[in-house]
Amino acid sequence: MKTLAEFLAYAVTLEEEAAERYRELAEVMRRQDNVPAADLFERLARASYLHAAEAAERARVEGGVAELKPWEYEWPDSESPESATLADSHHLMTPNHVLRMALVAEQTAEVFYRRAAERTDNPEVRELALEFAREESRHVAEIERWILRYPEADAHWDDDPDPPAAHG
Numbered sequence: 001m002k003t004l005a006e007f008l009a010y011a012v013t014l015e016e017e018a019a020e021r022y023r024e025l026a027e028v029m030r031r032q033d034n035v036p037a038a039d040l041f042e043r044l045a046r047a048s049y050l051h052a053a054e055a056a057e058r059a060r061v062e063g064g065v066a067e068l069k070p071w072e073y074e075w076p077d078s079e080s081p082e083s084a085t086l087a088d089s090h091h092l093m094t095p096n097h098v099l100r101m102a103l104v105a106e107q108t109a110e111v112f113y114r115r116a117a118e119r120t121d122n123p124e125v126r127e128l129a130l131e132f133a134r135e136e137s138r139h140v141a142e143i144e145r146w147i148l149r150y151p152e153a154d155a156h157w158d159d160d161p162d163p164p165a166a167h168g
Contacts, residue, residue, distance in 0.1 A: 001116055005066040007125045008059040010116070011132060013068075014109060015052035019045045022102075029093065036095045040146075044102050051135065058128070095150040103143045110136035 001007045026041035059065040093101075110133050117129035 001120050001125050001129075002122060003066065004062050004122065004124045004128065005059070005064060006068070007116060007120075007122075007128060008055055008062065009065040009068050011055040011113075012052055012059065012065055014112070015048050015055060018105060018109070019048035019052060022048055025098075029098075034093065036150075037093050037098045040095055040098045040102075047139065055132075094152075096147065096152050099143055099147045099150060103140060103147065106136050106139040106143060110140060 001010065022041045022045035026038045026045060029035075029038035029041060056065075113129045113133035113136060117126045117133065120126050120129065
């Protein structure tokens with residue numbers, strides 16, 4: 001990323017997409033009466049929205065973000081790092097699963113920002129990318145602390161307690 005405006009476009013998009021994905025997953029968990037998982041996803045969504053707002057405010061102060069079309073983003077995968085990581089969920093997920101999924105998402109975002117810092121020649125972009133990487137690192141540490149509060153599920157956590165009746 002060559003300019004601060006381009007970097008901030010990536011940062012705002014990454015955080016907004018993560019927030020939306022967390023919010024969607026919270027709704028799915030709530031519809032399945034998995035309140036603990038829903039509450040954790042809601043909390044993670046709020047944190048991502050806050051980070052997106054901070055990036056957008058920084059962009060406003062710095063003169064705005066670059067206007068990139070969705071296909072112009074060059075993500076490591078087909079989607080932004082946090083959003084892609086959050087795509088695989090199950091309605092019977094436990095809070096431990098939610099947190100482990102979030103941990104990978106935050107670690108992926110941290111790596112994305114660190115790589116952005118390493119690959120740019122722009123000192124402003126490098127400094128801000130490292131700042132964002134440190135923020136993601138704090139999220140990782142927080143989630144790791146949360147994981148200690150929730151036990152791992154047993155080996156059959158995803159067995160449907162009410163499987164459909166067999167036809168025969």
